[in-house]
Amino acid sequence: MDRPGFTASLVAGGVAGVSVDLILFPLDTIKTRLQSPQGFYKAGGFYGVYAGVPSTAIGSFPNAAAFFVTYEYVKWILNTDASSYLMPVTHMLAASAGEVVACLIRVPSEVVKQRAQVSASSGTFHIFSNILCQEGIQGLYRGYKSTVLREIPFSLVQFPLWESLKALWSWRQGHVVDCWQSAVCGAFAGGFAAAVTTPLDVAKTRIMLAKAGSSTASGNILSALHAVWRTQGLSGLFAGVFPRMAAISLGGFIFLGAYDQTRSFLLELGRERP
Template sequence: MGLKIEEEKLYLPSFIGGGVAGLTVDLVLFPLDTLKTRLQAEHGFHRAGGFNGIYKGIGPQAIGSAPQAALFFVTYETIKYYLEPSVPKYGVPAVHMVGASIAEVMACLIRVPIEVVKQRRQTHPGNKSSMRIALSAYKHEGFRKGLYRGFGSTVLREIPFSAIQFSILEYLRSWFRKNFKNNIPLESYEVAVCGSIAGGIAAAVTTPLDVAKTRIMLANRKQVRTGQVTIRNTLRNIYASDGFKGLFAGFVPRVMWITIGGYIFFGSYDFSKNMCNALLTGEY
């Protein structure tokens, strides 16, 4: 019975907290994501839609946000729970990096199809619905090269992003708790500040990988069939045509989006998780 309670305290709060956090941040900051995607599009910001229709693609994002974030945090918290007690103190950051990396791969199973449909909707000049975009991608390009196009580049972006973000987040939480809180757990708004700083740094460092991921997802079918659309070729072509400026296209909205989003995301996650734990233990 005790094991069941411990499992409930581990999985259910992480699942609910992650779902609430993912849905909240994606819906609140969706316009910044649209602007970032259009700045990174190969055919240019204005041809991709400019400032018009900045909520295009919010449908699939709303559907996918909660489950992907919930799956991420259940995986991450489970790895932390089982591995942290068995490693020496100096190995704990490695647990956080490995846990975040594995969690991102799991989340990408849901994220990538949603991202493909969302980004095509964001940059498509017409009013084709998200469902029609998804069906067209599957019909003309198949499962792997259509709905899961860019899976490798997304994982390649998310693993270093999460490894950087969560190692910084956990360090800041530990440092803040030790130096300012007398080892008392942080309030949700304090966790939010740590998440905001960690997210902004990770976003800045990994912007070129995000640009490559966007270009791959938006590439035309002919390029995909010829096998030209690889991460290495995409980064090389971007640098050849636009230099470092091209590699960091959308830098400002991406960093702004993830810095603000980190505050909302980790704050709402910590608050929802604590609330769920309190309900499970009868303390609320």
């Protein structure tokens, strides 16, 4: 991937990530509290829905930038012909690689954010310093495996579906989709992927919120899923599914639309330079 393409992907991904995370933060807080083992109202209810937003504000740009740079770079390396039946596989591999890299930045931010969301009276920096003092760096990466195991299936559904919908829409109208059309495709793909991966999101939330030293805190995603199933059944596994779908559908619209718009603008700007 040439330098203009690399820079455009990095900046566009960062802009898209910050936009969606800050706009939809209250919905994410509500979803986290619905999934919390202490229950929605004890976790804060509708109070202080911007608790933990500094952690998100700091982590959003580098997290999204890392994902899209990796995503575009892997697509470029694989260099599959657009008409090839292997194209969806390329998108799956690129998205999976992007998630593994992005989670190195996302997980510490997510751990601090989620603990702030269910303890709105504690400040973000106070929670961050407590994790470092009590659990060390390992505490910031609690739930890394469960986050990757949530994000990879999510991306395996979302990105091939997004790219396929864009290709279908482009074919039907005879030209490349506009940015708003890309955003609509992103909303549909994101909402569908969010619904089917909600149990993995519940397990990830429980692991991140668990007390240090507990069996759940060990990070075993199957054990976390079994504990939820045993105590709350199917409804527990799909706790927060509607705010998650709403947030990610809107997020897909903003995130993927903003990414395409910003990347196209930056590439066009690069071409106009002498």
